[in-house]
Amino acid sequence: MSKLIGMDIGGTNIVCGLVDVQGSLIHKVKQPTEALKGSGYVFDKIGGMIDQLLRETNTPRTDVSAVGAGTPGFIDPERGVTLFAGNLKWTDIPTAEEIRRRTGIPTFIDNDVRMYVYGETVCGAAQGYEHVLGITIGTGLAAASVNRGHLFYGSRYMAGEIGHLIFPEQIPYTCGCGMTGCLETVASATGIARQARDLIRSGRSSVLREWFRDTSIESITAADVSKAYDVNDPVAVEVMNHTGQLLGRGLAYAVTLYSPDMIVIGGGGALAGERLFAPMREQLQQSVYSGYWERLTIAPARHIDDAGIIGSALAAGQRQAAMN
Ligand SMILES: [Zn+2]
Numbered sequence: 647m648s649k650l651i652g653m654d655i656g657g658t659n660i661v662c663g664l665v666d667v668q669g670s671l672i673h674k675v676k677q678p679t680e681a682l683k684g685s686g687y688v689f690d691k692i693g694g695m696i697d698q699l700l701r702e703t704n705t706p707r708t709d710v711s712a713v714g715a716g717t718p719g720f721i722d723p724e725r726g727v728t729l730f731a732g733n734l735k736w737t738d739i740p741t742a743e744e745i746r747r748r749t750g751i752p753t754f755i756d757n758d759v760r761m762y763v764y765g766e767t768v769c770g771a772a773q774g775y776e777h778v779l780g781i782t783i784g785t786g787l788a789a790a791s792v793n794r795g796h797l798f799y800g801s802r803y804m805a806g807e808i809g810h811l812i813f814p815e816q817i818p819y820t821c822g823c824g825m826t827g828c829l830e831t832v833a834s835a836t837g838i839a840r841q842a843r844d845l846i847r848s849g850r851s852s853v854l855r856e857w858f859r860d861t862s863i864e865s866i867t868a869a870d871v872s873k874a875y876d877v878n879d880p881v882a883v884e885v886m887n888h889t890g891q892l893l894g895r896g897l898a899y900a901v902t903l904y905s906p907d908m909i910v911i912g913g914g915g916a917l918a919g920e921r922l923f924a925p926m927r928e929q930l931q932q933s934v935y936s937g938y939w940e941r942l943t944i945a946p947a948r949h950i951d952d953a954g955i956i957g958s959a960l961a962a963g964q965r966q967a968a969m970n
Pocket of ligand 1: 809810821822823824825828
C-alpha cells in the first residue's frame with residue numbers, strides 16, 4: 647500500500663497521476679473531460695483512466711491505498727460531495743462514492759485549488775513555511791490557505807474565492823457569478839487575453855494585431871500577451887501592469903486577513919512570471935501594513951502543472967491513514 651492516485655478534474659481535462667507517499671509523481675494520464683456528456687460518463691472515463699494508469703505502471707490495485715480528486719467549485723470534503731461546480735454543470739454529485747464504486751479504492755475529494763496549494767505546501771515552493779497563502783491563476787482566480795499543515799475551509803467550504811472580490815471602478819466586465827467587476831474577469835489567463843483583445847478592438851496599435859492578421863484576434867491567449875510583452879508591445883505592457891496591480895490589491899485583503907509568511911502562485915497564468923508579479927508586488931507592498939510585507943516571501947509554484955495531482959493524492963493518503 648505504498649502508492650496513491652491523485653486527480654485533477656477540470657472543466658476541460660481530467661489528469662490522473664500515480665504518486666508515491668513522498669509526493670513524487672510517477673506517471674500521469676490525461677483525457678478531455680467532456681462534461682456535457684453527463685457525470686456518469688465522466689466517472690466511467692475516470693474508472694478507465696485509473697485502470698490505464700495501473701496497467702501502464704504495472705501497479706497492482708492493492709498497492710494503492712487511496713484516490714484523491716480535486717474538483718472545481720464548492721465541495722463538501724467530509725461527505726465527498728460536489729455541491730456546485732459551474733464549469734462541470736454538477737450540483738450535489740456524490741463524486742467520491744461514484745469514483746470508489748468504479749475503482750474499489752477509498753476515494754476522497756476536495757476543491758481543486760485547495761489541493762493545488764496543499765501540494766505546493768507539502769512538497770513544492772511553499773515547503774517549510776507555516777502560514778501559506780496560495781493562488782491559482784487559470785481560467786479563473788482562487789485562493790487557499792494552509793496554516794501549520796491545516797487547510798482553511800470557512801463556512802460551507804466557501805473560503806478563498808478571491809476571484810469574486812469586486813473592483814467595479816476599475817473592472818467593467820460581468821462575471822459568470824452574476825456580479826460586475828470581479829477580479830478574475832481580468833486577473834486570470836482568460837482575463838489577460840480578453841483585455842488585450844478589447845484594447846486592440848478599441849483601435850490601439852499592437853504587434854498582436856500583426857501576429858493575428860490571418861486569424862481572428864479571438865484566438866489570442868495569455869501566452870501570446872506574454873510574447874508581445876517581451877517585444878515591448880504597449881498593449882501587452884498595459885495589460886500586464888493593470889492586471890498585476892489589481893491582483894496586488896486583491897491579495898492585500900487576503901494578506902491582511904490571513905497574515906501569510908509565503909504566497910505561492912500557480913496555475914497556467916503564473917507562467918507570465920515577473921511580467922505580472924513585478925507590478926503585483928509593487929501594488930501589494932503599497933497596499934498592506936509594512937509588518938506584513940517585511941516577512942513575506944512570494945514565489946511561483948514548483949509543480950505548475952502537477953501540484954493539484956500531488957496535493958490531492960497526499961491529502962487522500964492522510965485522510966485514509968486517519969481512518970485506520
Ligand atoms: Zn464573480
